Amino acid sequence: GGGAPPGGGGAGAPPPRRGALGGFGFDTVYDLLFVRPFAALARATRNDPVDRATEGTAGAARMLHSILSATQSGRLRWYSATIAAGVILILAIALLT
């Protein structure tokens, strides 16, 4: 929040009185130094940026799901090719180590 501070009262009064009426501008200073930055920060973090990390893990799981489920195409030649590739990989590991 923080509306306009009640400064600038007594425009027609002599200088010392004018300053006293306006609280010597303290409200304006506080408003600029504390109220506005805090309100802006609070508004920016309203939805908890830390929670984005949590949401990120959920998003990653969803992405993995869509990638892996795309391989479940029902096409036999892809399945057999994957099995063949796996056999070659295992044999390669067995022979080369």
Place this chain on the structure above:
Amino acid sequence: MILLWLILLPFLGGILAWAGAALFGAAFARWFSAAVLAAGVVLSALLWSTAGSGGERWIAAWSVPWIPSHGIALSLSADGLSVVLVALTYGLGLLSVVASWKSIERAPGFFHFNLLWILAGTAGVFLATDLVLFFFLWELMVLPMFFLIAVWGHENRVYAAIKFFIFTQASGLLLLAAILGLHFVHAANTGERTFDYEALLRHGATGTTAMWLMLGFFTAFAVKLPAFPFHTWLADAHSEAPTAGSIILAGVLLKTGAYGLIRFVLPLFPAEAAAFAPVAMAMGAAGVLYGAMLAFAQTDLKRLIACSSVSHMGFVLLGVFALNEAGLQGTVMQLVCHGLSTGGLFVLAGLLYERLHTRDMRAMGGFWTAAPRMGAMALFFAMASLGLPGLGNFVAEFLILFGTFAVSPAAAAVAALGLLGAALYSLRFFQDVFQGGAPDEGASAGKPADIVPREAVVLAVLAAGLVFLGLYPRPVLNLSADAHWTVGFSRCPAGDAATTPQTTAEADAPAKPTDSPGIVADNPVARITPPETTP
């Protein structure tokens, strides 16, 4: 035996309430649950009255073998800390049943079953001194709470329930790994296979092994507490849960995390905890500020209260890891007073929701004229939450800041800013809802009716507790001081100091364990005696 009944009562009562609701209707489930929990309150009061007689470690203990081949037993023990928290569990449980007397229309039998089983698990966690039993009861709390949120929650309940479940399960897995690790390390060092708490205190693990085990326990409890940055499940779970669920979550379930830190992390790994304390205190101070800022920015009333819990639990983390008497005393006070004050705020949010069917504060305003008694109560709990002197929360936060200052003035200074934040969000809540003008015709949710006697009783009991503890915190402070042998601040028997190589001597604020009951003399912070009246 009284300890066993403290768990069996809600455990069996839950089954009977569910079965009885099917046979005799919803009213039976409500009256029966209330009666069971009232009996629990009486039992915990009985236990409380037997406390403090001698210098024994446990006020009461009970144990039978369960799986002897693996050293697993059904063992329950209560010291001052357990008794305070068990009493809080039953008291808030009873109030939450009364507070949601009229608001549960869907499956009331199953609702009360879940509620009682959560309380059975929680009371058990506070009493179990066998780590397998502890873990079993720790998990027992989670499932019924999942149902409570997922079935009786608000519009976004399934998301919140699953999030809650994943967070607690993941942290539960860490806890299980840490418990098993501790068991095997202990078995390797001593040749004895046991899960008994007091035996495991002499586990003999050192170096990185002990550090990893400590981190396992710490993380599991920090998620439950919740400590920044593990807090993100809390805002969703609290705001989507039904009123009773929110009260139990904030008032009791979070306390199991703090209890775990005091009961397990500090006594099992004193040196590691001391080494880790600066990190934990930074997490605590960050949580205090971050929670307060989040709370200030919320427009959802229950979300505001939930975020304020993050802030208050940051104080708990600070108090625990200040590693001195004042910090620990303040922590226990904070656990009780946060339960009462946040419980009161959630009751109020529930009352407003029942009347207006919204939690959006932008649709509220100027309710003081329509519901002055509710407004007065709201003002009271807002003041309690911001730590007004004279109420329990002030004593708690003062002691925590006092203990923290002795160790780290910087952390204390940062956390003290949290008090300012608490004033901001508490007053904003009160202003938005009860003061000012009503919002525009289209956006307004209407005017609430004032509170009825049943609701007034619930709020008055919570308020009376806060005033009592604010003016006379001794009962809680005395009782919890009995429990400090576990952390070696005061009543640590000499035999233990000899067998456990790492005592708190290495802590930042050294507090040497002594034989004599009472307070260590050469530590300026430990010399604090509990204030008898408001400081």
